[in-house]
Amino acid sequence: MIAVETKLGKENAKLTMAHMWVAFISLLIGGLMGLLQTLVRTGQVQLPFGIGYYQILTVHGVILALVLTTFFIIGFQFALMAKTVGMTNGERKWGWIAFWTMVIGTTATATMILLGKASVLYTFYAPLAAHPIFYFGLTFVVVGSWIACFVNFRQLYRWKKQNPGEKSPLLAFMVVINMLIWFISTLGVAATVLIQFIPWSLGLVDEINILVSRTLFWYFGHPLVYFWLLPAYMAWYGIIPKIIGGKIFSDSLARLAFILFLLFSIPVGFHHQLLEPGIDPFWKYIQVVLTFAVAIPSLLTAFSMFATFESAGRAKGAKTLFGWFKTLPWKDVRFLAPMIGMIAFVPAGAGGLVNASNQLNLVVHNTIWVTGHFHLTLATTVILTFFGISYWLIPVLRGRKLDAKTNRLGIIQTIVWTLGMFIMSGSMHIAGLLGAPRRSSYSDYGGTEQAAEWIGYQYAQAIGGSILFIGIILMLYTFIYMTFFAPKGTEEFPIAEEADNAAPTPIILENWRLWIGIAVVLIAFAYTIPFIDIIENSPPGSPTFKTLIGNF
Template structure:
């Protein structure tokens, strides 16, 4: 890994452009989330004829797709620039992808805000949006593909110059995540371009609903790992440096990412366990593949706590848990991601429940699922992203992370923790009582069941209000770090591998092998079910039934 402290000004400007979009999205999406909780509790009526599903769609699309994609791609460009470098041509292609993504985002956002796309972020048919919603989403995906191939090219050029050497760990991780993203987004691109856009333009009268949902969830579950893997990058290769330690095992980290690549894509049917038209055998197979993803998650937990304990022991802390005292709890760069890691324990447990056929029947389509979603991306991922921001933004802007902002960041993390515990906890409980997801108070208010749910809906509004305070704090911190913090040099922390770690075997970088296995698993899990869906689709469900015939 290179030893320079900061990126050059051109790469910094590229990364910061992505960060600006991400934090604007955080504020807009967070405001929509606050309004949702207030409406759902029956304590607020939306003004100016704004509909509940309008703000629900904005909230989902802006936070789950726009914020995450821009932050991740920007963060990953910083890692690639730091470890393998970036040429002028690569930087130009990265900017090209950024502008396409931004144009697509604005196109989609305007369509939603005009009330022409109240279809939620899953945009399930038969809900139909104005064509510019789907066109905008397609452009976001296409722009991200340009980012993918830019990253691939960066590592390829580095490997040509450094033949026989293992690639830098973070560059390897970035390429794995972008491979996952590219393969996964082929599904959503197919359904948007070949199904939704022709349908919304009136070129065809019908749409194969089951096929569209299958193609969406082919993308929808690996999307979760596209969010998580950048957090894992920080956990594996940056947090050890912040705590004064070293990476426990380079080869274990690479193996975990390879397993995520292979087992995070062919698992979408576990989101469709209650849908007819899919053979139960294939649902069972994909549930089994889903549980395979637990293995790299446990590997990561083992690696991280091994790093924490070894570092604490080296600092002289003794006893069974004495090493915990050696962790820098007052450093927000560690504290925020660490809280995210802790939240991943209940989040992962909820994921196991969601993916289990029998237990899924209890919580399917209830607000439990929404609560789980907010524990994973809304807490584990976003708190790690906040933790990254505390050192990344100053290092890019040539400013310092001051003690006051560090303290405010710790307060922000605590506020977020309290708000999410209240909101997500009440969502989980209300879900067990049968409260539906994607629904407003006006949908079920006055029913007998609503009286059981209302106290939990009010708790969600309280938690959501606290979370919005956390968002305001984070946006203020971002603005301060960009424009008002004292000038200086902030470390771009990259950890070294422990000298006690076993050498990394070169077969872990056999890209043909791992990509080949990934494609084989996808073909195994999806080929027969998709052919079956198309062959048994209703008459006149274009265009895939025409292709198959």
């Protein structure tokens, strides 16, 4: 067996750090747009210089939900792969190509949005139309991410060739699972952009099949949630046990959870289209069942994490039923921020089950409840975990220490963020139950009888959004401090070990052909027949399945 380099290395650190810079600049821009939205919805603030509400709404969604997350995740995963399986010069070169391809695409897309030529929200639903450069920019971002996928695939493949018969490092296994989900799911958004939106925006075709475009988008849109979430799970499973002085409860359970995400996270897009006509209810039902199945790996994760916490506490001498709870390092921001993210995932997951339920979804569909749900899942569970990662990763990348000042700032920032999100997301959920619409400004409904009922919650959202923006400023200040001013030194890259008494990992969990094959079969089962049915039963004048295929 060939030993893996135990140091991240300066060149690999530069690659990850470049991704971090884009992510944190995106946090500032997207966060400012979010603050402006909450202020506009009170009806007391008007945007200057002719800036439109839906313009800033699009910037907020695209920059935070797509740009920040994608760059942070890919950068973090490059660091994990370099640390666990190594990175060759050639792999690093392609990593930089992926980065610059995504930067070019992001710049093009953001420019069109800021110029007011692509106020189409982050879902870019037709018949909303954007400038062709917006769609070409999206294409570059996706292609760049695909290059990163294949860099990660090759890294694990090379390691397996060099270490035949050895169990792959857990974090490397998780990275490859996440990038498989990303690659398979982005085939849908790539198809709709290349085949439908770009020709339409260039005037090469006069119309677009809206149901096909939405179906292809949500084939991608829900797995996107797990692309955000799984890096947080990587930190929970593979990093947090080391930080708390414990060990991974079960390597097998962790791998099984990630495999289940691969199987069940993609063939579920119809649960976002429950109220759309043109999709057979039978296939909606099938995908709702598969959506509920995704709860299983999350429940496995909850069990595994609390088993890890309890085991670590017992090892430190905790005797009573919940005595281990007191032994957790609550004053260490590397633990506190992700732990609050974990706790937030309980109501976030419950809200997700509401959204996926055919009957309950009727109550909250297209209300601001859904926006509140996103802010619990992505903006709390995921982003707080990403912040927790940053507090040790940035010092590692920059050759600096996580000193007492950084830790203190981090704890304050975590508390501020939690408070702001509790107020804003909570008021969104309540207003949604009262029927307040999502994706809308005060000018859309001001003066109506319903608006009088919602306005108090709009003010609460503005208060929460303002507190969150303070949290963003604190995070950016801490990021700059960690990057340039923290004391120089060597910070630990905290990768946990498996518990000594854990059961051996079954070899079948690394049978890639088996799991990818099952995933493809599930996707084909969930989408082939309904997709053909959607095209064949489209309105008069729309292309049939045969003519669509014939165009190629």
